[in-house]
Amino acid sequence: MTVGELSEGQILRGILDRLPPSTAPVGPGDDAAVLAVPDGRVVATTDTLVHGPDFRLAWSQPFDLGFKAAAVNLSDVAAMGARPIALLVALAMPDATPVSFVRGFADGLAAACAELAPGCAVEGGDLTVSDTLTIAVTALGSLDGREPVRRSGARAGDGVYVIGELGEAARGLEVLFRRFTDAEGAPVPVDPALLDSAEARALSRQLRPRPPIAEALEAAASGATAMMDVSDGLVLDATRLADTSDVTIAFDSATLGDDPGLALDGGEDHGFLVTFPADAVPLGRRVGTVEPRGAEAVTVDGRAWTGRGGWDPYRDWDAGRG
Template sequence: MASASDDDPRIGDISEGTVLRAILARTAPGEHTLLGPGDDAAVIAAPSKSVVATADTLVEGPDFRTAWSGGYDLGWKAAAVNLADIAAMGAMPTGLLVSLAVPRQTRLSFVERMADGFREACAALAPGCTVVGGDLTVSDLLVIAVTALGDLEGRAPVTRAGARPGDEVALAGELGAAAAGLALLFDRFRDGETPVPVDRTALDTDERRALDAQLRPAPPVRLGAVASDAGATAMMDVSDGLALDAARMADASGVTLSLSGAAVDALASGADRARAVGGGEDHGLLATFPAGRLPDGFHRIGVVTERGVDGVLVDGAAIAHAGWDPYRDWDGAL
């Protein structure tokens, strides 16, 4: 009689080929994939004669805890944060490469759920984009390294450096929700120092939304190309908090972004101001547009002015908070 472990073997007990086949069985070929997994490399369409490429990695410990994030959550989030970076250039995602380093004792089903998370995040956020390749290694630590590729569809890339005095500053997405979700995890789902699984029934509707924003972020990927078409002069993904990322855009563009506190609060859905400007991982799109050109989905949060002493002002005052540093904040908190 088969035991549960026969049906759901540990990664260290089966071959890399077996694992990869199980993952690929959950991955449909994408419309941009000219040659999919199974060879030394994939071939992906790049009709604009250029490819937009970005890499972002989730590491167990600094970036997530497996007590809080299931395989599906991790696949979803690893896809979403990379798709947002492609969108931030004004491009449409065309493919993901996923490199997994997985502890031997991990169950195959965990990795399969991760593949489901990748597939469904792509389908929801960037239809047509799929996992086109990757690799698998055993490791003492779970590491999910993703590269996302995208096509500009003939557009020029929108960098961080194009904001000009007189432009409007706008945001698509929300502020502080992912940080609120992280605070919930640290406040409510620990036994001493040890993370414990989340009991969603203990959460109200707003809390569940915050948790989802942290574990399964849904950045407005399609709005990246929309912003570019509307004439966005600068754009970036807000991954490290509005204060820090807006300062980066201001520095790259040589301008000051003068933001409205009330407009920021309006996108914070209950989060306080400190969390709205300092909290990371929301992955909204921060963009600047010539006055009056904001497309649907973007909300005006300020104006671009000549460069002053500070790169970012809220209601005319500098912000003290330095923003989110995933390098430090997660580990510092535990």
């Protein structure tokens, strides 16, 4: 059975039946949802996953895609210090998409909300037909009376911390492109029996990232001066934070684990880069110091970073395959 054989209403019921019930003043089913944000401010962000540039169905299970589409948006809400309260999910699918895809996708959305942001629910969405499977999620959050933690608040003398993992998701992506492609470079399904435990772990982080949302909210409550989601790689994201705050972020490579290059350049981990003043009780692990703005936005061991600055193997792939 494919989605092309069902009405929009039937597909929608198949999704809503698998999601936790709405707790909003007005949930799914009207022209729009109404959500409670008691302190009078709502945090809002949107992020899209497109088949081809962002994922391959040969590698990602439907559950993985639902989980990841939720997780990457929940992390952006949490990076402001806000508690995620709702997702709106726009799903554009080819008519030939199996109905089982929609069920697995909905289960992944529900699992991500339950595990990463309990109380957050899917409160609205949209279904359309498209030649290209596309998942556009909007996440909304409540600050619960706190001030938002922006990218612009880092001050010289603050400590630089990372909450969450670095480089694991990029390592997983490398496993996919190196081990699970055919002679023409097209993706082939992952055989778990071929993976050692480190590879399996890295692959899981790539396909189903678990941003530490609760810790990010704790960091906001503990006096973080700046925070952001690390999605495009630590150096690239730290450069944005440094430029916005008009400071230099000085990393110490000895704090970055076995493969500092991967930690500095690998994207998609969806951990958090946080700065804390000296008198705060910080969370995460310290990876550097905020310095007055120098010639470089970011330094590693006192020098400019000459790493590859992010690696995106999806970028030039033919979206028609896999």
